[in-house]
Amino acid sequence: MKKVKKAIIPAAGLGTRFLPATKAMPKEMLPIVNKPTIQYIVEEAVESGIEDIIIVTGKGKRAIEDHFDHAFELEINLVEKGKLKLLEEVRRPSSVDIHYIRQKEPKGLGHAVWCARRFIGDEPFAVLLGDDIVTGDTPCLKQLINQYEMLQCSVIGVQPVSDQETNRYGIIDPIGKDGRLYQVNNFVEKPAPGMAPSNLAIMGRYVLTPEIFNYLSLQEQGAGGEIQLTDAIQKLNQYQNVYAYHFDGIRYDVGEKLGYILTTLDFAIRNGELRIPLLKALEEILSRESMQKVIG
Ligand code: UTP
Numbered sequence: 445m446k447k448v449k450k451a452i453i454p455a456a457g458l459g460t461r462f463l464p465a466t467k468a469m470p471k472e473m474l475p476i477v478n479k480p481t482i483q484y485i486v487e488e489a490v491e492s493g494i495e496d497i498i499i500v501t502g503k504g505k506r507a508i509e510d511h512f513d514h515a516f517e518l519e520i521n522l523v524e525k526g527k528l529k530l531l532e533e534v535r536r537p538s539s540v541d542i543h544y545i546r547q548k549e550p551k552g553l554g555h556a557v558w559c560a561r562r563f564i565g566d567e568p569f570a571v572l573l574g575d576d577i578v579t580g581d582t583p584c585l586k587q588l589i590n591q592y593e594m595l596q597c598s599v600i601g602v603q604p605v606s607d608q609e610t611n612r613y614g615i616i617d618p619i620g621k622d623g624r625l626y627q628v629n630n631f632v633e634k635p636a637p638g639m640a641p642s643n644l645a646i647m648g649r650y651v652l653t654p655e656i657f658n659y660l661s662l663q664e665q666g667a668g669g670e671i672q673l674t675d676a677i678q679k680l681n682q683y684q685n686v687y688a689y690h691f692d693g694i695r696y697d698v699g700e701k702l703g704y705i706l707t708t709l710d711f712a713i714r715n716g717e718l719r720i721p722l723l724k725a726l727e728e729i730l731s732r733e734s735m736q737k738v739i740g
Contacts, residue, residue, distance in 0.1 A: 445593070445596065446567050446568055447493075447568075447593075448493070448494070448567075448568050448569060448570055448589050448592060448651055449493070449494060449495045449496060449567070450494065450495070450496045450497075450498070450563065450564055450567060450569045450570070451489045451494040451496070451497050451498070451569060451570040451571070451572055451585075452497075452498050452499075452500060452556075452557055452560045452563075452564070452569060452570070452571045452572075453482065453485055453486070453489070453497060453498070453499045453500070453571075453572050453573075453574055454500045454547075454553055454556035454557060454571070454573065454574060455470060455472040455482060455499050455500060455501055455502075455505060455508060455574035456500045456501055456502030456505065456546070456547035456550055456556050456559075457471070457502075457550055457553075457556075457574075457575075458550055459471030459699075461699065461700045461701065462474070462701065462704075467504075468504060469504075469507060470482075470501075470504065470505045470507055470508055471574075471575060471699065472485075472505075472508060472574040472575065473507050473508060473511065474698070474704065476577065476698065476704075476707055476708055476711050477708065477711050477712050477715055477718070478533075480511060481574065481575065481577060481698050482499070482508060482511070482574055483511070484577045485572050485573075485574060485576075485577065486512070486540065486542070488572065488577075488578065488583045488584065488585055489540075489570065489572055489585060490540050491583045491586065492570070492583045492585035492586035492589055493586065493589065494570060494585070495541070496541055496543065496563075497540060497541070497542045497543065498542075498543045498544065498545055498560045498563045498564075499512075499542060499543070499544050499545075499574075500544075500545055500546075500547050500556040500557075500559050500560055501544055501545070501546055501547070502546060502547050502548070502549075502550055508544075509544055512542045514535075515534060518534060519531060519534060519535065522534065543563060545559050545560055545563065546559075547559045551670060551671050552665075552666075552668075552670025552671035552672055552673075553573075553670070553671075553672065553673045554660050554666075554670070554671040554672050554673040554674075554675065554676050555660070555663070555670070555671040557571055557656075557660060557673055558657065558660040558661065558663075558671070561657045561660070561661075564654060564657075565654070566654050567654060568592060568598075568651060568652065568653050568654065569651070569652060569654070570585055570588070570589070570649075570650065570651050570652075571649070571650040571652065571673070572585060572648065572649055573648030573649075573699075575648070575697070575698050575699030576647060576648030576649070576695060576696070576697060576698070576699070577695070577696040577698055577707065578601075578647070578648075578649065578691070578693045578694065578695045578696070579693055579694050579696075580691075580692050580693025580694065581692070581693075582692065582693075584601055584649050584691045584693050584695075585601075585649055585651075587601075587689065587691045587692065587693075588600075588601055588649055588650070588651045588689055588691065589651055591625060591651075591687065591689050592651040595685075595687060597653065597684060597685045597686060597687055598650070598651060598652045598653050598656070598677070598680065598684075598685075598686040598687070599650075599651045599686075599687045599688070599689050600616075600628075600631075600646055600649075600650050600651075600677065600686060600687070600688045600689070601646070601647050601648070601649035601650065601688075601689060601691045602616055602626070602644040602645060602646055602647060602688045602689065602690055602691075603644070603645060603647050603690060603691065603695055604643045604644055604645070604690075605643055605645040606643070607640075607643065609645070610635060610637075610640035610643060610645065611634055611635060611636060611637050611640070612634065612645075613634065613645035613646055613647075614631055614632065614633045614634070614645065614646035614672075614673075614674035614677075615631075615632050615635055615640045615641060615642060615643075615644065615645055615646070616628045616630070616631055616632075616641070616642055616644045616645075616646070616688045617629045617630035617631075617632065617641030617642060618641075618642055618644065618688065624689055624690040624691070624692075625687055625688075625689050625690075626644070626687060626688040626689070626690070627685065627687060628681060628686060628687065628688050629641075630678060630681075631646070631674050631675075631677045631678040631681060631686070632674070632678075633666055633667045633672045633674035633675060634667045634668075644688060644690065646674065646688075647691075647695050648695075649691065650673075650677075652677075652680075653680070653684065655680055655683065655684065656676055656677065656680050658680075659675075659676035659679040659680055660673075660676045662676075696710070709722075709726075
């Protein structure tokens with residue numbers, strides 16, 4: 445059995461929902477408390493047993509490469525000042541082997557994954573989206589890899605969303621269920637409102653067999669004029685089973701403004717140093733708001 449040892453992290457999107465912040469800075473570098481989003485994702489991959497990571501980058505994404513590189517001057521400065529705990533934090537991202545490939549044009553997620561095909565070769569692999577963070581006891585990707593090892597088939601991570609949100613995601617049409625595992629009839633990218641076959645949405649974590657590249661290489665455009673990974677998964681599903689797994693854990697959407705703010709608050713509230721002052725500040729903000737309502 446071939447093990448899942450490689451992962452692709454697509455990070456070449458334009459991040460238009462965060463403009464103008466993302467004009468010169470990659471959205472994947474936006475910090476959640478003190479770590480960039482993409483570092484949480486790399487850490488999940490490593491904790492799941494991934495040995496090699498390829499990040500798909502694009503124009504204006506150099507900061508990602510710099511972040512995962514050694515920063516000698518900074519490290520020497522921290523040693524001289526005796527700031528050893530910070531030094532450990534600064535060194536941590538460089539401890540895994542990370543490779544890069546450029547997607548010349550942001551033609552869609554499916555195209556970004558296809559750009560990494562030579563790095564993957566003929567092996568099963570993982571995809572972790574650069575703007576979804578998942579927390580939980582067992583890393584989300586590890587849960588999918590465990591399923592892959594039993595089934596020897598592609599496994600896609602899903603979680604339920606509300607009826608109003610189904611048109612923002614790839615949605616599955618399940619035909620059978622065994623615990624948290626679903627057999628899937630169809631994978632539909634961003635179904636029109638009221639047309640979703642279920643509420644189970646694809647949440648940025650995938651384990652795929654290399655046959656997916658046969659379908660991605662067709663370069664067919666789907667929803668929004670983009671080359672969609674979901675469409676290729678649907679085609680693969682007609683040739684070999686693709687399963688969906690309802691993973692355990694909290695998923696944070698850091699790719700849009702409200703999701704990003706809520707993620708930051710949630711992570712900060714769990715941070716020993718920030719918890720008390722943050723809760724106090726939030727109380728003050730809320731009481732100011734209700735005072736203004738009374739006056740207004
Ligand atoms: P998104 O659609 O959430 O990212 O893609 P985006 O296009 O940057 O966001 P908006 O809508 O303009 O705000 C999910 C992930 O896929 C990557 C993105 O970087 C993101 O991490 N992606 C998307 C690519 O690598 N290439 C693409 O062509 C599109």
